[in-house]
Amino acid sequence: MKLLIKSPNWIGDSVMATPAVMYLRRAFPEAEIAMISRRSTAGVWDGHPGIDRLIVGDDRTAARELREVVRSHRFEAAVLFPNSFRSAWLIWQCGIPRRFGYARGARSWLLTDIVVYRPQEWQTPTPQPVSKKSLRESKSLPREQPRHMVEYYLELASYVARQLGSDIVPPVVTRESALPPLVLPVQSQALEVVEKLITEEGVTSIPLIAIHPGAAYGNAKRWPLDRLAVAADRLADELDAAIVVTAGPSEAELCAELVRMLRARVLNWGPRLNIPQLVALLSRSTLFIGNDSGVTHLAAAVGCPTIAVFGPMDWNVTCPWSANAVVVRRSPPCAPCFLRECPLNHECMTAVTPDDVIAAARTLLSRQQGERNERA
Structure with missing residues (x-):
């Protein structure tokens, strides 16, 4: 199988996605796994043990060139870690048969397989919001600690693995011990x-x-x-x-x-x-x-x-x-x-x-x- 992963667009998010990438590597040890990354985050993935190939390109300024490169590899499935409409639009244009991502940014119709996004799981409520981006605190909502971005990316990766036929169990997440660990080898x-x-x-x-x-x-x-x-x-x-x-x-x-x-x-x-x-x-x-x-x-x-x-x-x-x-x-x-x-x-x-x-x-x-x- 040839699997494409679209990297998060920020350095920190890319680092937090490394446990998910390593899980996909374990789930599909024989697969060819490639990563699309913007130049600003490529240093996180350069030589990373979770991938076989790094494709550096910017879907904002060089989308046509990036599409041609991606199409040439004939990927069978793609995993979108970014939540943007643009990232899904790029992969849809590339004609990749299976396209996995969170149902966010009015892009569900561009994906073949979606994971439902529930804000209360992934955001700390704000008692007195000054921003539309905040999740207003509510007495009717349980005050449980929101989940971490490491879990966010792992949840998507786990869904991908199940849908593509892997029986490898995802790692147990333990916040106190920061497990599974981030993976960023020192070159x-x-x-x-x-x-x-x-x-x-x-x-x-x-x-x-x-x-x-x-x-x-x-x-x-x-x-x-x-x-x-x-x-x-x-x-x-x-x-x-x-x-x-x-x-x-x-x-x-x-x-x-x-x-x-x-x-x-x-x-x-x-x-x-x-x-x-x-x-x-x-x-x-x-x-x-x-x-x-x-x-x-x-x-x-x-x-x-x-x-x-x-x-x-x-x-x-x-x-x-x-x-x-x-x-x-x-x-x-x-x-x-x-x-x-x-x-x-x-x-x-x-x-x-x-x-x-x-x-x-x-x-x-x-x-x-x-x-x-x-x-x-």
């Missing part, structure tokens, strides 16, 4: 690049604290830079560590502003690293601090102790999938609102203090050290 060539940087900067024997000030979705997801700088400096002093800023070229101004605020030694490596190299750096880091961003999920995937500051987005559904990660939040009644820009006073992020993040980091690192001592 040896990327690690060589990072080790060379570490050696050249003379930081081979000191801890590295990686920090990421940005978030692709919008300003509302960003913790204020001055607070991030205070927290990073104080933790660097405590750990005798250097700070590595991981922001990429598109966030150069944000990065430069943060660097000016920091007192500790700063290594501004973000613009120099691609995704596999960034993954390698995070695997070598003692601690990561970031917002709800793709880089935060990369850190979680490689087991780096991760502090994620959450504000307008859903801390239950898209928190880092790792037992070695902590979400720091001070959610007002309007959260989660899912807005790119805050229409109020940005309380969800401004209420989080450096002390909050420092305390979370200390607890996480102390717990990790205790686990190491037990194993020893």
Whole structure:
């Protein structure tokens, strides 16, 4: 069988989809599995053990060329992880016989096999919504914890496997232990690049604290830079560590502003690293601090102790999938609102203090050290 998977369009979502991809690999060990990915997320899938082929293309700007490539492979089935109408339209135009996806975005007629989407399963209710994107809290709805995006992608993959005749049982999901795990191998060539940087900067024997000030979705997801700088400096002093800023070229101004605020030694490596190299750096880091961003999920995937500051987005559904990660939040009644820009006073992020993040980091690192001592 020839199976095509359409990757999520964000780095973080792509990382959270890796357990589902690995399950499909187990369910169809003899299948040829290909992944379509935009260039921005291709680094997650480059060399990934769950796929045989990576097709890089953008269905927004080069749909015709992408359709021709996909048609040439004559896929028998396609799995759409994105929820968009555009992704379903692309696959429908390619003439793939079986097309699987969630029934969202008025696209069900483009799919042959659908999974029903129930918002109450996948979204935390908001007590006082300011956004149409929020799910209003209701006394008539059960107040159960919403399910995680890892489960969202796994549920679709499980449906695909059943419909295509596999009898391989899906993995048991355990949120507390973050099982099944994210799968993001550290590439040896990327690690060589990072080790060379570490050696050249003379930081081979000191801890590295990686920090990421940005978030692709919008300003509302960003913790204020001055607070991030205070927290990073104080933790660097405590750990005798250097700070590595991981922001990429598109966030150069944000990065430069943060660097000016920091007192500790700063290594501004973000613009120099691609995704596999960034993954390698995070695997070598003692601690990561970031917002709800793709880089935060990369850190979680490689087991780096991760502090994620959450504000307008859903801390239950898209928190880092790792037992070695902590979400720091001070959610007002309007959260989660899912807005790119805050229409109020940005309380969800401004209420989080450096002390909050420092305390979370200390607890996480102390717990990790205790686990190491037990194993020893």
